[in-house]
Amino acid sequence: DRDVTGVQTCALPILNGQVIATENWVGLSRIGVGFDGSLWGLNSQGVVYQYAPNQGWNQIPGNLSQIVIGSSSSVWGINSAGSTFLYNGATFQQVPGALAQIAVGVDGDTWGLNSGSSIYRYLNGGWSPVGGALVQIAVGNASAVYGINSQHYIYYYNRSAQSFQQFTTGQLTQISVGEDGDVWGIGTNGYLYHYSGGNWWQIATGAARVSVGSASNVWLLSTNGTVSLCNASTCTATATNFSVVDAAQSTAFGMFGTQIYQYSGGWNAVPELLAWFQRQLDKLHLFERPV
Numbered sequence: 001d002r003d004v005t006g007v008q009t010c011a012l013p014i015l016n017g018q019v020i021a022t023e024n025w026v027g028l029s030r031i032g033v034g035f036d037g038s039l040w041g042l043n044s045q046g047v048v049y050q051y052a053p054n055q056g057w058n059q060i061p062g063n064l065s066q067i068v069i070g071s072s073s074s075v076w077g078i079n080s081a082g083s084t085f086l087y088n089g090a091t092f093q094q095v096p097g098a099l100a101q102i103a104v105g106v107d108g109d110t111w112g113l114n115s116g117s118s119i120y121r122y123l124n125g126g127w128s129p130v131g132g133a134l135v136q137i138a139v140g141n142a143s144a145v146y147g148i149n150s151q152h153y154i155y156y157y158n159r160s161a162q163s164f165q166q167f168t169t170g171q172l173t174q175i176s177v178g179e180d181g182d183v184w185g186i187g188t189n190g191y192l193y194h195y196s197g198g199n200w201w202q203i204a205t206g207a208a209r210v211s212v213g214s215a216s217n218v219w220l221l222s223t224n225g226t227v228s229l230c231n232a233s234t235c236t237a238t239a240t241n242f243s244v245v246d247a248a249q250s251t252a253f254g255m256f257g258t259q260i261y262q263y264s265g266g267w268n269a270v271p272e273l274l275a276w277f278q279r280q281l282d283k284l285h286l287f288e289r290p291v
Contacts, residue, residue: 070104
């Protein structure tokens with residue numbers, strides 16, 4: 001399930017006992033990650049940025065308070081008024097309707113919730129109401145749509161019945177679904193759970209947030225800031241003092257302050273210098289003497 005992730009101030013990030021170098025030129029306060037590894041961000045003023053690998057951050061027209069990515073071809077946003085927007089490859093175009101949350105699957109299947117917990121699905125260019133009431137919705141693909149209601153009960157969307165049906169067991173405070181339909185959640189007791197074989201299996205304690213890219217790429221952020229890579233039996237710590245972790249299908253992005261890191265066998269700062277130098281050159285042009 002793709003959703004926007006905010007950051008909090010914390011101690012310096014540490015990997016294998018060493019402080020990871022931190023630097024940032026864009027000043028992002030939120031990121032959004034697609035299943036395909038697409039990376040977007042918002043600064044504290046709602047300015048939108050798209051990350052181009054080996055180039056840096058490019059500003060995109062628009063002003064948003066949330067940004068949600070299923071893939072590079074399915075990028076959504078919500079502004080401070082609750083208006084919804086879909087990226088058309090150049091700018092964000094408004095889609096009529098007001099929502100508080102959007103979730104997008106790897107195949108572009110898009111769902112939303114309004115401030116009153118009503119459920120909507122994006123069909124034929126508009127938001128179509130779906131029965132039920134949820135406070136969180138998570139989408140891996142069109143066949144893997146899950147949600148939680150205000151009492152923390154868990155629901156899944158039955159495509160045959162075209163309705164949400166309640167799980168017979170379990171209560172969660174957060175749920176996340178991978179592009180392959182693998183489902184994980186945080187229990188009301190603070191435990192990390194994995195849904196498999198019709199049961200919720202306890203995997204770890206002290207869980208704050210889980211982000212699932214796929215069954216082989218599940219990331220846990222613990223209440224103490226530890227970031228762990230998890231499987232169906234255990235979680236292995238990879239770094240501490242992160243405030244955010246967000247998974248794609250085969251990679252993950254984490255944040256400390258406003259600096260972003262990508263995991264590829266280890267955490268490495270996402271390079272931004274090329275974009276920063278370009279901005280400095282643009283500023284210098286302002287002071288050039290006319291010819």
